[in-house]
Every structure is written in C-alpha cells, then in structure tokens.
Amino acid sequence: MILSREHELMRKNFRNFAETEFTTEIQEELDRNGGFNWEVWEKIARYGFAGTKIPVEYGGQGGDYLAYALMNEEFSRVCPVLAIYANTPNSLGGGPLLACGNEEQLKKYLTPAAKGEKHIVFALTEPGAGSDPGSMTTKATPDGDYYILNGRKCFISGAPIADYAIVYARTNPALRGAKGISMFIVDMHLEGVSCGKPEPKMGISGYPTSDIVFDNVRVHKDDLLGPLDRGYAVAMKTLDGGRLGVAAQSLGIAQGALEEAVSYAKERKQFGKPISYNQGVSFMLADMATEIEAARNLIYSAAQAKDSDAKDASIQCSMAKYYASEMANRVCGKAIQIHGGYGFIKEYKVERLYRDARVMTLYEGTSQVQQIVISRSLLK
Amino acid sequence: MRIYVCVKQVPDTSGKVAVNENGTLDRASMATIINPDDMSAMEAALRIKDETGCQVTAVTMGPPPAEGMLRELIAMGADDGVLISGREFGGSDTFATSQIVAGALSHLGVGEEDIIFCGRQAIDGDTAQVGPQIAEKLNLPQVTYAAAIEKDGKVLKVRRLLEDGYMTVEVQTPCLITCVKELNEPRYMTVKGILECYKKPVAVLDFEALKDEPLIDLDTIGLKGSPTNIFRSFTPPQKGAGQMLAGSPQEMVNELAGQLAAKHVI
Numbered sequence: 065m066i067l068s069r070e071h072e073l074m075r076k077n078f079r080n081f082a083e084t085e086f087t088t089e090i091q092e093e094l095d096r097n098g099g100f101n102w103e104v105w106e107k108i109a110r111y112g113f114a115g116t117k118i119p120v121e122y123g124g125q126g127g128d129y130l131a132y133a134l135m136n137e138e139f140s141r142v143c144p145v146l147a148i149y150a151n152t153p154n155s156l157g158g159g160p161l162l163a164c165g166n167e168e169q170l171k172k173y174l175t176p177a178a179k180g181e182k183h184i185v186f187a188l189t190e191p192g193a194g195s196d197p198g199s200m201t202t203k204a205t206p207d208g209d210y211y212i213l214n215g216r217k218c219f220i221s222g223a224p225i226a227d228y229a230i231v232y233a234r235t236n237p238a239l240r241g242a243k244g245i246s247m248f249i250v251d252m253h254l255e256g257v258s259c260g261k262p263e264p265k266m267g268i269s270g271y272p273t274s275d276i277v278f279d280n281v282r283v284h285k286d287d288l289l290g291p292l293d294r295g296y297a298v299a300m301k302t303l304d305g306g307r308l309g310v311a312a313q314s315l316g317i318a319q320g321a322l323e324e325a326v327s328y329a330k331e332r333k334q335f336g337k338p339i340s341y342n343q344g345v346s347f348m349l350a351d352m353a354t355e356i357e358a359a360r361n362l363i364y365s366a367a368q369a370k371d372s373d374a375k376d377a378s379i380q381c382s383m384a385k386y387y388a389s390e391m392a393n394r395v396c397g398k399a400i401q402i403h404g405g406y407g408f409i410k411e412y413k414v415e416r417l418y419r420d421a422r423v424m425t426l427y428e429g430t431s432q433v434q435q436i437v438i439s440r441s442l443l444k
Numbered sequence: 445m446r447i448y449v450c451v452k453q454v455p456d457t458s459g460k461v462a463v464n465e466n467g468t469l470d471r472a473s474m475a476t477i478i479n480p481d482d483m484s485a486m487e488a489a490l491r492i493k494d495e496t497g498c499q500v501t502a503v504t505m506g507p508p509p510a511e512g513m514l515r516e517l518i519a520m521g522a523d524d525g526v527l528i529s530g531r532e533f534g535g536s537d538t539f540a541t542s543q544i545v546a547g548a549l550s551h552l553g554v555g556e557e558d559i560i561f562c563g564r565q566a567i568d569g570d571t572a573q574v575g576p577q578i579a580e581k582l583n584l585p586q587v588t589y590a591a592a593i594e595k596d597g598k599v600l601k602v603r604r605l606l607e608d609g610y611m612t613v614e615v616q617t618p619c620l621i622t623c624v625k626e627l628n629e630p631r632y633m634t635v636k637g638i639l640e641c642y643k644k645p646v647a648v649l650d651f652e653a654l655k656d657e658p659l660i661d662l663d664t665i666g667l668k669g670s671p672t673n674i675f676r677s678f679t680p681p682q683k684g685a686g687q688m689l690a691g692s693p694q695e696m697v698n699e700l701a702g703q704l705a706a707k708h709v710i
Binding site for chain 1: 515516519631632633634635636638639641642
C-alpha cells in the first residue's frame with residue numbers, strides 16, 4: 065500500500081523516536097524486573113503519542129487509525145511493551161469514552177489521558193468471565209446518586225499504575241448474557257478499590273498487569289458511561305480498534321524479528337560461509353518477509369476501513385488481528401530457529417520477541433474468538 | 445520578532461558515501477538527513493518561540509526535494525519555510541552559498557529584533573564557514589559555537605564552546621548565532637504537527653527572485669563562479685591503533701621518553 069506523505073513522515077518519526085528512546089538497557093531492565101518506566105512514559109506523553117488517535121479538541125493529536133497502526137507497528141518493532149504504553153490511552157482506555165462519553169466526561173477523563181497526565185485502563189475480564197460476558201459477576205447496585213460496585217476483575221493491563229478504569233458491571237440481573245451490563249468510569253483512588261500483586265508474565269513484562277477488587281465502591285451516577293444495561297455492545301465496538309492495535313503490534317514484533325534474523329544469517333558463518341547462503345535458511349527468511357508484508361497490507365487496509373467507517377471494518381480488524389498475531393508467532397519461531405542455540409539465550413533479542421509475541425493471539429480476543437467473529441459474519 | 449534558522453540537507457554519512465568524478469559528493473545516490481547541528485539551531489529557535497510566541501522560519505538552499513526537510517522542521521514547530529532553489533545556484537561553494545543565502549535573508553527582511561540561527565557546520569563539508577560569512581555579508585554581529593543561550597529582551601547571552609573552555613558573550617539583536625549539538629536535545633515531530641505541515645507555507649526563491657539582490661554578485665555564484673575548486677577527494681588512511689602504557693607513572697614516563705627518543709622526537 066502506498067502511504068500518503070503525511071503517513072510516511074509519521075512512520076519516520078515513530079521509528080526515529082523508538083530507535084532513539086527505547087534503548088536496549090531500558091528494554092532489558094523492563095523484561096528482567098517488570099514495573100513501569102516513568103521516564104519513557106514522560107517522553108511518550110510530551111510528544112503526544114498517548115493521544116495519537118484522539119481528537120485535538122480532547123487533548124489528542126487528531127491522527128487516524130492508520131496513524132495509530134503505524135505507531136504500534138514502529139514502536140513494537142523496537143520494543144513491544146513500550147508500544148503498549150502509547151497504545152492503551154488511544155485504544156481500550158480512551159476508546160469507550162470517545163464512543164459514548166458525554167462532553168463533561170470527555171473533558172474530565174479523556175483529555176488528561178490523551179495528554180498522558182492520567183492513566184486510564186480497561187477492566188472487562190473476570191476470573192470466570194473472559195470471552196463470555198454472560199458469566200460476569202461484578203455488579204453495580206443503585207443507591208441514591210450512587211452505584212455500589214462489588215466484584216473482581218483480573219488480568220487488567222496497567223491496573224497498578226492506573227488513575228481511572230473503565231469497569232464493566234452487571235446492573236440488571238434480570239437480563240441475561242451480554243445484556244444488563246453497564247460501563248462505569250471508576251477513580252482508582254476511591255475507597256474500596258484495590259489492586260492485586262502484579263502478575264509475573266511470560267512476555268510484555270514492564271507493563272504491570274493485576275487484579276482489581278471492588279469492595280462496596282461508591283461510584284457517582286455521573287460516572288455511568290453510555291447507556292444503562294447496554295454497555296457491552298460498546299465494549300465490542302471499542303475492541304475493534306484495540307484489535308487493530310494488537311495486529312499492528314504483532315506486525316512490528318515480526319518485522320523486528322525478521323531484521324534480527326537477516327542480520328544474524330549474514331553474520332553467522334558455518335562450514336566457511338554465512339548461513340544465509342543455505343537455501344534452508346534463506347527460504348525461511350523469504351517466507352517470513354512475505355507473511356509480514358501480507359499482514360501489513362491487511363492491517364493498513366483494515367485501518368483505512370475503520371477511517372472510512374466501512375461496513376466490514378469490524379470483520380477486517382478481526383481478520384487482521386487473527387492473521388497478524390498468528391503470523392508473528394510463526395515468524396518469531398523461525399527467527400529463533402535461524403539463530404540456532406543462540407536464539408534460546410536471553411542475550412539475543414529474538415528470545416524476548418518470541419515471548420512478547422505469545423500474548424498477541426490471546427489478549428483482546430483469542431484467535432478462536434476472532435474465528436467466531438469472522439465465521440459468524442459469513443454464516444449469518 | 446522572527447527567527448530565521450538556516451538549515452542544510454546533508455548526505456547520511458552513516459550510510460554509503462559516493463563521490464562524483466569531479467570530486468563533489470554524489471548527493472543523488474545517498475540518503476539524506478537534516479544536518480545535526482542545524483537541528484540544534486532549530487531547537488534553540490523553537491525554545492524561544494515557546495517562550496515568546498515569535499515566528500520561526502526555516503531557510504535552506506538546495507534542490508527541490510529539500511522541501512521535504514522544511515516540512516519536517518515545520519512539523520517540529522517552525523511556522524513556515526523558505527526554499528532557495530535554482531539551477532544557477534547549483535555547485536556553489538561556501539563563498540557563493542553565503543552570498544545567496546544572505547541575499548535571500550535580506551530579501552525577506554531582517555528586523556531589529558530578529559535572530560538568525562545556523563548550525564556550527566555541516567557534516568558533509570565540515571567547513572563552518574557559511575554561518576559566519578552570512579553574518580559578514582549582512583553586516584550583523586555573530587557569535588559562533590553556542591552551547592547555551594539566554595535571551596533577555598534584545599540581548600542574548602551566549603556561552604561559546606571552545607576547544608579549551610567556555611567564553612560567554614553578550615550580543616544584541618539583530619545577530620547571527622551558530623549552534624553546536626551540546627546546546628540542546630532537538631525535539632521530535634508530533635502527529636499533529638505532521639498533519640499540519642503540508643498546509644503551512646513554503647516559499648520558493650529562485651534565480652529570478654534573487655538575481656537583483658545587491659548582496660548577490662552573479663559572477664561569483666554556482667559551480668562556475670565559486671572560487672573553490674576541488675582538487676581531489678579521498679578517504680584519509682586510518683590511523684594506526686594507539687598503544688596503552690602500563691605501570692607506575694614513573695615507569696610509563698620512562699617508557700614514553702624512551703620511545704620518543706628512539707624516534708628522534710626528543
């Protein structure tokens with residue numbers, strides 16, 4: 065796909081920023097010790113990357129979905145976890161607000177998130193309710209001007225550092241399945257809100273993930289986001305954009321792994337010649353590059369579909385996420401194979417990329433959930 | 445108040461370096477970047493803009509594709525750009541270039557409160573001559589090698605980075621300052637800046653626009669008019685590896701004196 069000169073310039077800028085600021089030392093430190101790098105976050109915020117896709121009137125940069133995809137791709141090419149820093153306010157954090165926040169909510173919550181002054185996260189998943197919203201047990205009971213929130217969310221990316229969370233809770237126990245669920249903007253500093261210990265993870269270590277527990281939390285009714293009892297439909301709409309982001313992260317990871325593999329294959333000599341002279345190796349590189357390019361075109365096309373509000377945008381996002389995340393796992397596997405034993409050693413970047421890639425087929429809808437979404441659109 | 449920032453598109457010397465038969469750089473076949481010292485000059489200007497809200501204009505002389513560089517500088521925060529471009533200007537050395545740029549700046553108008561920022565030198569020619577020559581031709585005070593700048597009204601206090609120390613100089617606007625990379629850390633573009641950069645004005649000053657400028661002598665511009673002739677271009681031979689001496693200071697001094705005596709240096 066031929067990008068506009070503006071998008072080309074954005075790519076150049078995202079790449080320059082990532083290559084300069086996401087140093088190997090920072091990446092390795094985050095992977096080893098987890099936590100959160102506030103210095104990188106401060107720079108991401110200063111240059112407006114937390115608001116790439118958020119309109120200018122709410123403190124964002126006014127970019128489109130393609131700009132957002134390019135940012136995720138280029139940041140992930142260097143460091144997937146730092147891409148997530150910039151991604152969250154643009155997608156799952158800011159998305160539900162942008163989709164159905166009123167003016168007051170947008171000003172109060174979206175603007176500081178877009179400017180990187182506050183962290184806002186997305187809290188849908190529960191220990192017993194992942195892909196199936198019907199089993200959601202967190203509930204919100206009306207009490208005068210307030211709702212009383214009780215329940216537990218799990219695997220919430222960014223929870224330990226969050227100022228606000230978009231929380232899904234059952235408001236009408238009489239309704240079944242996805243109905244009867246509402247969205248709330250919850251101030252994480254309210255009494256009764258607590259976070260679990262950050263989970264040790266296989267990959268994307270350095271963006272903390274934990275439980276959030278709500279124990280009789282009083283949330284003002286002004287913080288009900290969108291229509292009562294119909295919040296889940298909005299969640300699904302937000303997930304489209306999030307899926308595009310995950311697809312672009314997968315693309316960046318695969319591109320990064322390919323570049324590592326190419327340079328290693330040219331350097332590494334066995335039997336008196338670089339291993340890239342062996343067809344067994346060079347054809348693997350050809351397959352990797354071809355799959356990456358296919359994913360890139362699928363993702364950019366899905367981004368443009370979102371930007372033009374195309375009817376099939378949602379399905380395209382699912383396809384992009386499904387294909388790109390599976391592709392990234394295949395490509396990272398091959399990158400390790402080309403590195404041989406060295407690819408198994410932590411000193412080599414492909415080892416980390418392989419682990420970081422793994423979550424891509426899991427979060428924001430597993431590959432199997434994407435298959436359900438895609439096949440249902442064919443069979444309806 | 446307006447700040448002009450003179451910038452140059454230079455070959456990316458971290459990539460492949462190609463030289464023409466006549467010894468000049470084969471710029472067409474090399475990737476380009478914005479000269480690093482010029483980025484510091486732009487950042488210095490943008491910091492003054494952040495404080496005062498003044499206008500910042502990026503000025504360059506080069507072939508038409510140099511417009512892309514001006515757009516990037518606008519995406520960083522400059523208000524507009526000026527591209528000095530014409531076949532007649534091609535191949536100019538520093539003497540010719542500074543005449544043309546000075547002529548263009550004079551054409552645009554340098555006011556009482558205005559400042560001209562340049563990078564110290566470009567990484568392709570490494571001459572550090574164009575900035576000072578522009579100042580001379582415009583009859584403006586100049587301060588070179590700026591590593592820190594404080595502005596107080598019309599007075600600028602500039603700390604110059606010299607080989608053996610610092611020198612602090614006060615200068616009044618209008619003036620020209622050349623900047624070193626130690627001055628600051630240039631900012632990145634923003635998405636918003638990029639979305640707007642192609643909508644902002646970039647003026648092109650060609651030969652027709654500038655030929656009557658009194659500062660430009662038409663006989664001494666371009667490749668033919670330039671007094672500099674390149675005799676030969678070559679890659680200098682690599683210096684041999686250094687030798688580290690070990691031991692106590694007395695032992696190292698004895699060893700060093702012995703080696704220098706053996707080479708008849710002392």
